[in-house]
Amino acid sequence: MTAKKRPKLLSHGRPPIINTKERERMSSKQSRNTIRTHHTLHKQRAAALKKGDKTLVENIDKAIEQNGGLKAYQAASKQGQSKTRGGDSSKVLVSWLREAGVINSSPSTVRERKRNAPLRLLEIGALSSENEISKFPRIIDVTRIDLNSQGSDIEKQDFMERPLPSSSNEAFDIISLSLVLNYVPDAAHRGEMLKRIARFLRESPERFLRESPERFLRESPESNATILPALFLVLPLPCVQNSRYLDERLLLEIMENLGFCLTHCRNTPKLCHYLLQMVGKSNRVKTGKKMIRDGPAMNNFCVVVE
The missing domain is CATH 1.10.287 (Helix Hairpins)
Structure with missing residues (x-):
């Protein structure tokens, strides 16, 4: 029997870091x-x-x-992602959390969050600690990691090497994966990353409700149960609209197989944003690389789940 291959790290295939001063502000x-x-x-x-x-x-x-x-x-x-360019993707996440009542500026909500521990968010591939989601420290406690940290409050870490949570207290309510999956070297590694993300999220409220109604009422905030725990996934729009091997239907099918369901989505001229609630466990269905359409100037982006 051959040994199961260990998933490669995100840093595998990452180009070397150039030790030069950061370029002057670009147009x-x-x-x-x-x-x-x-x-x-x-x-x-x-x-x-x-x-x-x-x-x-x-x-x-x-x-x-x-x-x-x-x-x-x-x-x-x-x-x-600066304010002047309007590219901070966490603005979309904040708007969806507001819509669901997770983030609310009312004093009663702030007092409630002071009594209870803030929701925990893991931002993979963080570039700045001054994005929109950082404005709610009493409600959202953000842990930021990146392969090449750009600040003291961003931990230098490969997500594929991050230790798995040993308890519910170490798990996260939200994981932000904005413009990271498209940077992973190949399709199978992207699938491994998505599978691993599910292991960092808290158990879904729906499972609480099915298995223990009393625990559900005791531990699940009434408004948050509708969308959390969740993955905030952002990809370049061509990854799902101009790929030979992936479209939105297949992407959402992959996520459903991994235990997620779509609660919110939004496209801009360049990006696609998804909020996916984890509602169960993976059904272990595999997804291979299969051409679903073809045409000139199309790309080969895809996700393989083994």
């Missing part, structure tokens, strides 16, 4: 070009690694360095 066009070029080179590098072509990897690394490396990419991403 909107420059930041878009930096991000686009970085993603293209990163995909080429992952393909070269898979083939074992060390010479090509070295050449791509040089091209990545000329493009400014990971620091330039993160600087461009941070600018894209």
Whole structure:
């Protein structure tokens, strides 16, 4: 019997960090070009690694360095999320939490949150601690991690190496995965990441209700039970609208197989946002790579669940 392969880390295939000073503030066009070029080179590098072509990897690394490396990419991403660019994806999450009554500015809600522990949120791939969700520290306690921390309040950590919660107190009510899944080197690793995320979320209120009505009433805030625990997933729109191997129907089917159901979704000209509540356990259904459509200029983004 062959040993089961250990899921590769997010850092596998990640280009080297360039130890240079952060570039001066870029224009909107420059930041878009930096991000686009970085993603293209990163995909080429992952393909070269898979083939074992060390010479090509070295050449791509040089091209990545000329493009400014990971620091330039993160600087461009941070600018894209700045208030002046209107790109902070957590604004969408906050609006949905407000809509569901999880976040409310009324004094009674704040007092209630002071009596009870704040909801816990894990932000994977965090770029800043000053985004919209950070304005609610009494309601939402945010833990931020990234492969290359850009601040003292962002822990340098590979999510695939983060220890699993040992108790409900260490689990999270919300996990934010904004523009991270598309950066994972290959389709199978994306599936592994989504499977692992479910293990970091608290048990769903629906399970409490089915298995122990008394525990449900005792432990579940009346308004939060409708959408939490949840995954906030953000992807570039072309990942689901212009891929040969993935569309929104298949993405949501994968998430349902992993125990999630869709509660909110929103598209912008560049991004797709999803809030997915974890309502049960994975049914262990596998999803392979299968072409579902084809056309010129389409991409090959997909998610494989093994």
